[in-house]
Amino acid sequence: MEFTAPNAQILTFDRKNHSDEILLKLYESLIIPRRIEEKMLILLRQGRISKWFSGWGQEAISIGAVNALAADEFILPMHRNLGIFTGRDMPLERLFAQFQGKKSGFTKGRDRSFHFGSIEHHIVGMISHLGPQLAIADGIGLAHRLSGEKKVTLVFSGDGASSEGDFHEGLNVAAVWKLPVIFVVEHNGYGLSTPSEEQFAFKYFTEKGPGYGMEAVRVQGNNVLDVYDTILRLAEDIRENPRPVLVEAITFRMRGHEEASGTKYVPKHLMEEWAQLDPVDNYESFLESIGVLNATTKEKLNKKVKTAINEALEIAFAEEAITPNLEEELTDVYAPFSQKVISPQGPSTEKRFIDAISDGLRESMEKYPNLILMGQDIGEYGGVFKITDGFKAKFGGDRVRNTPLCESAIIGAGLGLSIKGYKAMVEMQFADFVSVGFNQIVNNLAKIHYRWGQNADVVIRMPTGAGTAAGPFHSQSNEAWFFHTPGLKIVYPSNPYDAKGLLNAALEDPNPYLYFEHKLLYRSISGPVPDSYYTTEVGKAALAKTGTQVSIITYGMGVHWAVKAVDELGISADILDLRTLLPWDQEAVATTVKKTGKVIFLHEDTLTGGIGAEICAWISEHCFRWLDAPVMREGSLDTPIPFAPNLEKQFLPEARFKVKLKELIEF
Ligand SMILES: Cc1ncc(C[n+]2csc(CCOP(=O)(O)OP(=O)(O)O)c2C)c(N)n1
Numbered sequence: 188m189e190f191t192a193p194n195a196q197i198l199t200f201d202r203k204n205h206s207d208e209i210l211l212k213l214y215e216s217l218i219i220p221r222r223i224e225e226k227m228l229i230l231l232r233q234g235r236i237s238k239w240f241s242g243w244g245q246e247a248i249s250i251g252a253v254n255a256l257a258a259d260e261f262i263l264p265m266h267r268n269l270g271i272f273t274g275r276d277m278p279l280e281r282l283f284a285q286f287q288g289k290k291s292g293f294t295k296g297r298d299r300s301f302h303f304g305s306i307e308h309h310i311v312g313m314i315s316h317l318g319p320q321l322a323i324a325d326g327i328g329l330a331h332r333l334s335g336e337k338k339v340t341l342v343f344s345g346d347g348a349s350s351e352g353d354f355h356e357g358l359n360v361a362a363v364w365k366l367p368v369i370f371v372v373e374h375n376g377y378g379l380s381t382p383s384e385e386q387f388a389f390k391y392f393t394e395k396g397p398g399y400g401m402e403a404v405r406v407q408g409n410n411v412l413d414v415y416d417t418i419l420r421l422a423e424d425i426r427e428n429p430r431p432v433l434v435e436a437i438t439f440r441m442r443g444h445e446e447a448s449g450t451k452y453v454p455k456h457l458m459e460e461w462a463q464l465d466p467v468d469n470y471e472s473f474l475e476s477i478g479v480l481n482a483t484t485k486e487k488l489n490k491k492v493k494t495a496i497n498e499a500l501e502i503a504f505a506e507e508a509i510t511p512n513l514e515e516e517l518t519d520v521y522a523p524f525s526q527k528v529i530s531p532q533g534p535s536t537e538k539r540f541i542d543a544i545s546d547g548l549r550e551s552m553e554k555y556p557n558l559i560l561m562g563q564d565i566g567e568y569g570g571v572f573k574i575t576d577g578f579k580a581k582f583g584g585d586r587v588r589n590t591p592l593c594e595s596a597i598i599g600a601g602l603g604l605s606i607k608g609y610k611a612m613v614e615m616q617f618a619d620f621v622s623v624g625f626n627q628i629v630n631n632l633a634k635i636h637y638r639w640g641q642n643a644d645v646v647i648r649m650p651t652g653a654g655t656a657a658g659p660f661h662s663q664s665n666e667a668w669f670f671h672t673p674g675l676k677i678v679y680p681s682n683p684y685d686a687k688g689l690l691n692a693a694l695e696d697p698n699p700y701l702y703f704e705h706k707l708l709y710r711s712i713s714g715p716v717p718d719s720y721y722t723t724e725v726g727k728a729a730l731a732k733t734g735t736q737v738s739i740i741t742y743g744m745g746v747h748w749a750v751k752a753v754d755e756l757g758i759s760a761d762i763l764d765l766r767t768l769l770p771w772d773q774e775a776v777a778t779t780v781k782k783t784g785k786v787i788f789l790h791e792d793t794l795t796g797g798i799g800a801e802i803c804a805w806i807s808e809h810c811f812r813w814l815d816a817p818v819m820r821e822g823s824l825d826t827p828i829p830f831a832p833n834l835e836k837q838f839l840p841e842a843r844f845k846v847k848l849k850e851l852i853e854f
Contacts, residue, residue, distance in 0.1 A: 251414025321357025326603015347378020408438030531717030562614030594624030688723025
């Protein structure tokens with residue numbers, strides 16, 4: 188079966204009550220991306236640009252949409268939505284500089300083509316993975332709902348990308364939370380070379396919307412008036428009556444996925460038929476037929492657009508290539524933030540680890556009225572570990588939100604909230620489940636500031652660790668997955684005092700955090716915790732014990748294993764609790780290694796590629812002169828975590844560590 192679109196076979200333009208001025212404005216808006224496309228093809232042939240994702244034939248969708256929304260309503264475009272960028276009046280020279288990787292573009296040369304956003308223009312650009320866009324729109328929509336702003340957010344998806352789980356999650360969350368988001372699916376028949384019928388087994392997306400409990404409408408994607416009128420009508424309604432709507436825009440991709448890939452897989456007759464439905468030519472003919480556009484105006488407008496494009500291109504080409512600035516590259520990984528550590532005031536109370544976490548979260552909720560908590564069962568139920576017990580009653584359902592079972596969408600929504608100036612805390616029910624939200628963390632949250640200067644004010648709480656015979660999917664240590672990703676910060680407290688202080692610190696910082704909390708420590712340890720709000724310094728390790736014979740560097744449960752082993756062996760050791768894993772405290776590590784000359788790293792995580800591997804390599808390189816013995820490591824076995832208690836015990840490093848520690852002392 189070939190991609191045919193019966194309702195798009197004839198473009199039926201209806202001017203309704205639109206003034207000539209509006210009709211001409213849409214025309215001018217529509218020819219800008221087309222004239223840019225034409226120019227880009229020439230430049231590509233001349234080898235002056237390297238890659239181009241064409242939206243030729245689909246321009247009416249972007250132009251109808253961008254003109255239908257208010258300038259301060261967010262749009263989240265994809266790779267075929269040049270018209271969104273031009274429609275928001277981005278200076279063309281900056282846009283071209285962006286395409287050429289020049290400094291005056293939107294990403295300082297760090298990301299390509301349409302992979303950027305600009306808050307000034309209320310545009311949030313995509314990452315290559317396509318589907319994650321939808322959840323960010325949810326977060327922006329949620330922010331609008333929470334603040335009572337009557338605004339619509341519009342996000343695009345291709346028909347191919349709709350096969351991604353993120354599409355489902357994004358629509359489902361929007362439907363359940365009644366978010367004012369318009370999901371526009373550009374149904375253009377192909378995802379790269381794969382035709383729609385190999386992508387999904389339904390014909391129209393309008394069949395899909397109702398399955399989510401969502402209204403769905405189909406428009407002629409090549410008809411700018413149909414798109415414009417439909418979005419205009421929906422947006423007006425949604426602003427007053429917030430809810431998501433799916434808009435299916437039937438269209439066709441007239442060029443290759445990107446220029447180099449060609450269109451050989453597309454039957455020739457389809458190309459010919461769709462060429463008859465060209466959105467620019469047809470609208471032009473319509474305007475001429477009703478006397479709104481004449482030859483003079485047409486020429487004048489086209490000349491104006493072409494001149495603007497040529498002038499902007501000259502400026503962009505004249506700009507010299509970026510000169511790398513190492514310091515700027517490193518600095519821009521994080522949003523600027525200088526922590527001012529807040530010391531506790533007044534008395535302390537003996538508290539369990541879990542209560543300290545709950546305390547910190549509650550105090551941060553009081554301190555930041557813009558902090559939103561999201562997670563599975565965290566509402567009335569209080570979370571599976573009861574950390575948010577009573578929170579919903581105290582702070583209300585808007586701020587303490589039970590979520591559907593969709594980690595990816597919720598983390599993405601956290602980013603959307605952050606774009607609107609909110610803070611978000613996302614509770615993973617178990618740290619293991621973060622794997623299904625992994626992409627949003629490592630590709631969106633972690634990279635967005637470096638890419639285009641947007642911060643991600645999101646803390647992800649990670650109930651982690653083994654020792655409860657919970658098997659391979661409720662016991663993992665997965666901090667190393669994130670340790671390798673620039674742009675994230677990772678904290679991992681080992682005692683109640685730090686649990687509260689580090690959580691408050693993470694929630695204060697506008698950068699994305701993973702906050703690891705060991706489940707076995709929740710109710711097994713307690714200690715004095717100040718009653719007042721305070722923060723613990725991020726990036727600063729602390730000595731859990733001081734000694735002279737050896738340095739044990741560790742974190743989390745490792746601190747407790749190390750203290751026990753040292754006591755049992757009767758040795759004198761520095762036990763350095765890292766507390767922050769990213770960025771980790773190099774100074775404290777060097778100081779203790781230089782002091783004792785012997786070092787062993789201990790972590791609960793499996794050994795290969797663990798955090799110990801990185802830090803031990805650093806010690807070997809930077810502290811070699813002070814070492815009296817090989818740098819040693821101990822961690823869990825390189826196997827998945829087994830369920831049976833005896834197997835789990837063997838898996839964990841506690842016993843092996845003690846033997847190795849003794850060896851090191853005797854070396
Ligand atoms: C997660 C992921 N898988 C694969 C790709 C490669 N890829 C980029 S665009 C694309 C096709 C997308 O099709 P569709 O969503 O219909 O958008 P269109 O390109 O047709 O506008 C593919 C497979 C990707 N970018 N991300």
